[in-house]
Amino acid sequence: MSNSTTTKPKGSFLANRANYLDERVGVAGILKEFGRKVFPDHWSFMLGEVALYSFVVLLISGTFLTFFFQPAMTEVVYNGVYGPLKGAEMSIAYASTLDISFEVRGGLLMRQVHHWSALMFVAAAGLHMLRVFFTGAFRKPREINWLVGFLLFVLGMAGGFTGYSLPDDLLSGNGLRIIDGMLKGVPVVGSSISSLLFDGEFPGHAIVARLYSLHIMIVPALIILLLAVHLFMVVIHKHTHYSGPGRKDTNVVGYPLMPVYVAKAGGFFFIVFGVIMLIATTFTINPVWNYGGYDPSPVSAGTQPDWYIGWLDGALRLAPSHLEFQGLGGTWSFNILIPLLVGVLFLVVVGAYPFIEKWITGDEREHHVLDRPRNAPVRTAVGAAGVTFYAVLWAGAATDLIATHFKMSLNHVLTSIQILLLVGPVFAFWVTKRIALALQRKDREIVLHGRETGRIIRMPHGEFIEVHEPLDKYEMYKLVDFKSYQPTLARPNSEGKITVAARVRASLSKFYFQDRVTPVGQVELAAAAHHEEHAPAIEAKPETKKPAAKKAAPKAAAKKTATTKKASTKAPAKKPAAKKAAPKKK
């Protein structure tokens, strides 16, 4: 620094400008810090990027639309170029949407870009969340960032919904009417909230302007703010990486931001933008001119919300319709309240999941190496159950289309989906857990005995064996580098009482970790290698291996066989200490 201030820099034009900036705002330090941030390579790490880039596209196209859209509900007579609506009475909002579609140059394209990128944004955010969930990337220290990401997802839904209703067409008006009905279903305060929102009785003359304020100011401002927090925390925490040789909880293995990821991510932005543009130029989305201006009397068949609100619409459709009671000075619409509560509860569980899991495991360590989903069987199974629950609700929003397109009775479809909503997640949980455990056992088998080559050879004494090819060290590392938890017991607190919370925690811990396959340890590996040298006969192998896997799976914590095996494994050596530390803290 002192050098550059005393001597006149002699260099190229660019170097001089860079020096000028560095002396005033210290870009060298910033670039040094950020430019050398390391990101690991994996396709699944780019899903969040897709969400970010779709959001940028949303901002660009949305700004264009604000130049021409008029959020007012004053009645006008349409006299634009679209024939089938000529002379129709409609709100200014709808008329200006038609003008954007048919008269503003590039307007229809921008509308379609905006809408498709909105669908893409929420979808990418959802997929990104699933990646983070199934790989355990939400564990300490990233719990708060999960919460921020979760809020971004919810804000994405809010942004989508407020935007969906702006054109004031029949389809979105039907959607608003459903929201109005849901609000009015809330006991005591419902009708007041509804009349506050709509400035009187639905539909009123205020809702479009109000939603517009939310849609172009409040929601995007919050999204930008939380995005900044989200990315800032990524910088603080550093990126996670998948397990591999040399990849530890204390490092990140990958390429630096400068120049590799700046180029890659910059290019990827244009790829995402390009895909959205391609879709928007080729496929119609939300052809508002077909729906006509909003009129509270008609309701069109096939009225559905955009996909990210679909699960709530599905919940509403699946709720039994006769759960409405009169009494206690009002009407109690449980057919509306139950779906509302189920929706809110589902979101709360999703948002709180990292905290729930941390409470159960009591794990205070930092995790920067991701789990393979199979190595956390119950978490993966819980995730699969959640995805199934969401997907069934989602399908519930399309009961009518399923019925007509598969030539089935609407009533049968509805009943089947109701049953599926209750049975599906349980079934998905069970199947996923079994598959995860089976895959873990397969990994053990491969680590201990190598891959089957399919080559059968005959020994001098007449025995036939299949040759197994041993795993190379790099491959093996990925298969053995994970931690396996044990269930914790309910312990008495300082007053000597076993609290209800401790019991709940113990039973949840049992639920999570009772069935498990421990990673292969050094001793086991050495024994297998030793065994391999002496008798390469395949018949003998299962005898030594099978009891190991069996013991690991069912019998719970106390059993000595399990604990000794644990001590022999290298990875979880620290773990019992952590386990003991956690209950003491309480």
Added chain:
Amino acid sequence: MKKTMKNSRRSPFAAALVIAAGLIMSGGGYAFATAAVESATPVSAVSSQEQVAEGEKLFLANCASCHGKNGVGTPNGPTLIGVGAAAAEFQVDSGRMPAQASGPQMQVKPVQFTDEQIDAIAAYVGSLGVGPEIPTEEMIAANGNASKGGELFRINCAMCHNAVGAGGALTEGKFAPALVGVPADHIYEAMLTGPQNMPVFNDANLTPEEKKDIITYLKYVETNPSAGGYELAGLGPVAEGLFIWIIGFGIIIALTIWLGAKSN
């Protein structure tokens, strides 16, 4: 010149010529007028006796097992007395009748009869009692007011048939069919007669003029493709959501895998 004109007027043939001209004008005009009247009257009005007889034969062979002799109805099928030629033409010409199997709703099948046979059946059913008649070409021409038709369609039809006529589900396996590709005369007849689960929109509910407007709107939507590109069957947000997840994200994930792949 004057002289010759005067002469010709007085010629002995003049009276005959005038009479001939008068006869030709009045007779020809009458013939012309009746022809015009004939072409304007509904087909069933001029259905000849032999057409009805032919229709009765076809009816006995193909329809009477369910609808009964003389169309009086049986436990398997409703009476056809008073349903009119329009109902018969709609059901048979769209391929719904003769029914193949009982079910929540009669399915559209390949049409079973020739146009002459269908006309004959319609004429016979029309002759059973007073009922709605087959609309004329003029009544179903798509030259009404599409804007008014669109509004009427959204108010009266969209709750079952969807705002762009993409169809929709009803209870217990019944459904409102998609209206894309349905001929104008069938749309008119369906409104007039209320086939299967559809309500009747008689001329007091929707005047012939309004029916024409609705047909005009539907034909406009059918013949004018969306300005925004491929329409994804007009099914709205469900199709759009499936599209972005399957096609949109199919492409995006393929690209992320390509970018994330290690260069060898």
